[in-house]
Amino acid sequence: MIQGQVIGEVWATKKMGHLQGQKLILVAQREKAGFAGRVIVAMDSMDAREGDEVVVSFGSGARNVFMPGSRTILVDAAISQIIDRRPVI
Amino acid sequence: MILGRVIGQVWGTKKNPYLQGRKLLLVRPLTWYNPDVDTGHIVCVDRVGAQVGEDVVICLGSPARWNLGDTRNPVDAAIAAIVDNVEIYEDAARDVGFGFAQRRKPQDMVTR
Numbered sequence: 001m002i003q004g005q006v007i008g009e010v011w012a013t014k015k016m017g018h019l020q021g022q023k024l025i026l027v028a029q030r031e032k033a034g035f036a037g038r039v040i041v042a043m044d045s046m047d048a049r050e051g052d053e054v055v056v057s058f059g060s061g062a063r064n065v066f067m068p069g070s071r072t073i074l075v076d077a078a079i080s081q082i083i084d085r086r087p088v089i
Numbered sequence: 090m091i092l093g094r095v096i097g098q099v100w101g102t103k104k105n106p107y108l109q110g111r112k113l114l115l116v117r118p119l120t121w122y123n124p125d126v127d128t129g130h131i132v133c134v135d136r137v138g139a140q141v142g143e144d145v146v147i148c149l150g151s152p153a154r155w156n157l158g159d160t161r162n163p164v165d166a167a168i169a170a171i172v173d174n175v176e177i178y179e180d181a182a183r184d185v186g187f188g189f190a191q192r193r194k195p196q197d198m199v200t201r
Contacts, residue, residue, distance in 0.1 A: 019169060073152065074153065
């Protein structure tokens with residue numbers, strides 16, 4: 001999982017079946033020294049807002065955010081938590 | 090998942106049986122947030138119906154394989170959605186410091 005900040009939203013009407021009605025957001029990955037320049041598109045079921053710090057789950061684990069145990073959903077990045085407060089490193 | 094632009098289609102007659110009847114598209118990952126990163130092109134399986142020149146969302150890894158209904162598919166990239174437009178929250182993007190304002194934006198990107 002990675003930590004990142006919500007910086008935008010992706011609008012798409014034509015999607016694979018299971019993705020219908022799901023929100024896609026852009027997350028900038030946070031690294032040790034600020035942001036490295038990597039931006040990820042992630043599915044959002046937590047209603048993350050502009051500028052929120054979030055935790056993004058990757059790979060097969062991301063599918064479990066939407067439908068635990070499912071193998072058919074085409075998702076490899078999903079918001080699994082919205083961070084209230086993060087430690088200052 | 091990442092953003093990319095479809096730049097062409099790939100044809101082949103000799104292929105793995107599991108790839109029979111699958112449309113393969115050549116996609117260039119969009120790196121407008123960091124033009125210094127040089128990424129290679131990706132070949133994706135397309136079941137959505139994307140056309141050349143359209144922006145798409147690409148799903149990588151094993152979910153792309155399972156999406157074709159069988160874990161034995163030799164696939165690790167699939168097109169998940171066709172992008173209408175990308176909306177950037179200007180204030181949040183400024184915190185991140187990628188400098189969206191200075192660089193040339195894609196035509197279908199809007200800022201708020």
